[in-house]
Amino acid sequence: MATTRPPSGGPHDDWLIYRGNGEPHDGISRLPDPPPWRRFDQEGPRMGAVERAVSYRPAPNVVEMVNAAIYLRRPLLVTGKPGTGKSTLAYNVAYELRLGRVLEWPITSRATLEEGLYKYDAIGRLHETSLRQAGAPEAPAQIPDIGRYIRLGPLGTALLPWERPRVLLIDELDKSDIDLPNDLLNVFEEGGFGIPELERLPEDQATVEVMTADGDGRVPVTRGQVRCTAFPIVIITSNGEREFPPAFLRRCIRLAIEAPDPELLAEIVEAHLGDQGREDRDEIIREFLDRRRRRGDLATDQLLNAIYLTTSGARPPSEARRSLLESILAPLNATEPG
Missing domain, CATH: 3.40.50.300 (P-loop containing nucleotide triphosphate hydrolases)
Incomplete structure (x- = not known):
């Protein structure tokens, strides 16, 4: 089946890989590198296992x-x-x-x-x-x-x-x-x-x-x-x-093992993501800690996912970013995300 370039959907849709409009395209080629803990293209132990070991604090x-x-x-x-x-x-x-x-x-x-x-x-x-x-x-x-x-x-x-x-x-x-x-x-x-x-x-x-x-x-x-x-x-x-x-x-x-405090959380994020999204992640960490205090259980994995998704180059617009964070940072004891 022939493919086309991703149809233009306006500047706010530039971060979308899957468009949901039924038109085939090659947008998958724009997908950035995966998070270090979700790499599967390495020989020997899966990169995710090695990355977790190195980054654990x-x-x-x-x-x-x-x-x-x-x-x-x-x-x-x-x-x-x-x-x-x-x-x-x-x-x-x-x-x-x-x-x-x-x-x-x-x-x-x-x-x-x-x-x-x-x-x-x-x-x-x-x-x-x-x-x-x-x-x-x-x-x-x-x-x-x-x-x-x-x-x-x-x-x-x-x-x-x-x-x-x-x-x-x-x-x-x-x-x-x-x-x-x-x-x-x-x-x-x-x-x-x-x-x-x-x-x-x-x-x-x-x-x-x-x-x-x-x-x-x-x-x-x-x-x-x-x-x-x-x-x-x-x-x-x-x-x-x-x-x-x-x-x-x-x-x-x-x-x-207790949930990590703010200082340890910052070290964990630094170990996993380095300098990526440094200007944005402090705000996400503060929101994560606030949600954990007010709304229930949250896992460090959720924080890493939220920071990666909003700083990996995808750059969702502010409205989509807010909706994504609501879902990704949903408490583990909640019946539904968001």
Whole structure:
């Protein structure tokens, strides 16, 4: 289909990419670069994850509690409202300490301990065995290497005997089934776990190479036992939707992250956006703080989105700018934006 130049809609419409008039055009070519935290065109870790790690600015008490958890080899249970940087803390720790990629375990209501430790694809192994027998029915049965069908989960990978600790993010544990926090206790206390499918193998198969959550290569597991030598830096986040059992809390270092104050907000914006829109963003920060004080929960992400959209080169006219800010800075506890 042939395309045309974006139809002229007057100077106030110059910032629009999508016009909504049904006429095809090449306006997408005018789209400015994405926000640093929404870039997907990089090799290796997504640019957004790296950007978040570099730009994160923890409060002094956050730094202190992270160090306490590292020294004590205990999980850090981080609570706070959405958008306060609970998950980003894990990326910041891994980046600063050069501990490699963060092992992520996003929790849902269906999450189980086994899912975090490992998965054995018994059906896939049986299927390959059948294919081999069908291809060579007269040959002795050849059973595929079991290690190719066992993949350690994020928790299981974190508990491998790495020389340096890995960073494990268990995200939004409060969404889990009621039993999962207690199920984690023994693993955290022992620093390891067993894989029954490997424990039952004969002595001549004592060491098996299995896959990891990293997805790059295989690691040896002997007699089905996985045990860490350096306890991982475990960061568990919660939005406070439910309480955890005392036995679980006793084994964690607890940290409550508060919403950033004006000075810290300014540092966060500076870290993410540099000099971009410096002349306009102080006003948006003041409005953000006023709305947070008067109207309810607001996340730092909302502030960054508002500043980027109004200073990225799009430059919506004042009327559109006001309407956009109303929607973007809507409280998270509101039923409708604006």
